[in-house]
Amino acid sequence: MPTIRFDAAGVRVPTPGGDRVVLEPTTVELTEQRVGVIGANGSGKSTLARLVNGLVEATTGRVLVDGVDVARHGAAVRRRVGFAFTDPAAQLVMPTCVEDVELSLRRHVKDARRRHELALGVLERYGLGDHATASVHTLSGGQKQLLALAGVLAVEPAVVVADEPTTLLDLANTRRVADLLFGLDQQLLLVTHDLELARRCDRVLVIEDARVRYDGPADAAVDDYLASVAS
Numbered sequence: 001m002p003t004i005r006f007d008a009a010g011v012r013v014p015t016p017g018g019d020r021v022v023l024e025p026t027t028v029e030l031t032e033q034r035v036g037v038i039g040a041n042g043s044g045k046s047t048l049a050r051l052v053n054g055l056v057e058a059t060t061g062r063v064l065v066d067g068v069d070v071a072r073h074g075a076a077v078r079r080r081v082g083f084a085f086t087d088p089a090a091q092l093v094m095p096t097c098v099e100d101v102e103l104s105l106r107r108h109v110k111d112a113r114r115r116h117e118l119a120l121g122v123l124e125r126y127g128l129g130d131h132a133t134a135s136v137h138t139l140s141g142g143q144k145q146l147l148a149l150a151g152v153l154a155v156e157p158a159v160v161v162a163d164e165p166t167t168l169l170d171l172a173n174t175r176r177v178a179d180l181l182f183g184l185d186q187q188l189l190l191v192t193h194d195l196e197l198a199r200r201c202d203r204v205l206v207i208e209d210a211r212v213r214y215d216g217p218a219d220a221a222v223d224d225y226l227a228s229v230a231s
């Protein structure tokens, strides 16, 4: 598996009332295949996830993916790290499904015809083969999230960071997307409020007030989080 290393990585942002710490300097090394990140709204989970591919830059320390510094080699890291957002609309920009996957492939496959064929294959693999020429707007919420993930996975990233990918989905689509994510061979960093999903991870970080409150096996981490909410 790849190694995601947070080396005293922290984020501080200026606000009208003074600097605000969004993530305290954090040191962790993530080598497990499935790493979950849980915690309350506003605790810093998305910030931690976004540091991994440079969507957010560390203001102290650094983040390394397989030894490559995200701040110094962002493009190289983003080739290895795919990012899936909560709202697939953030990712789906082309009129049709197949064009959207083709867009993801544009840097990797120069030949347009080959790119089209590959995109059709990707759609097929993720159960969207019948929707290739459909407008993205005709898809259900679950299908949109599958399409967004298909676009991320089309370029075969070594790491998939998914920020609450099931939050907008109903139960059946949550299962579909979760099964897809947990069926991947790649490393998965999953931010989620779904504690059942968190329990399926190999390791879970509990974030509280911009810090890692707990870091350990999934069941122990989820139990720690539940206990912290109850107290």
Ligand SMILES: Nc1ncnc2c1ncn2[C@@H]1O[C@H](COP(=O)(O)OP(=O)(O)OP(=O)(O)O)[C@@H](O)[C@H]1O
Binding pocket: 013, 015, 020, 022, 039, 040, 041, 042, 043, 044, 045, 046, 047, 048
């Ligand atoms: N650029 C910024 N400027 C000001 N505040 C920010 C900035 N980025 C994040 N924050 C604040 O930092 C806190 C942590 O944000 P973050 O999105 O990481 O939380 P989260 O744990 O993912 O929350 P949620 O579960 O609600 O998605 C939030 O209160 C957020 O409003």
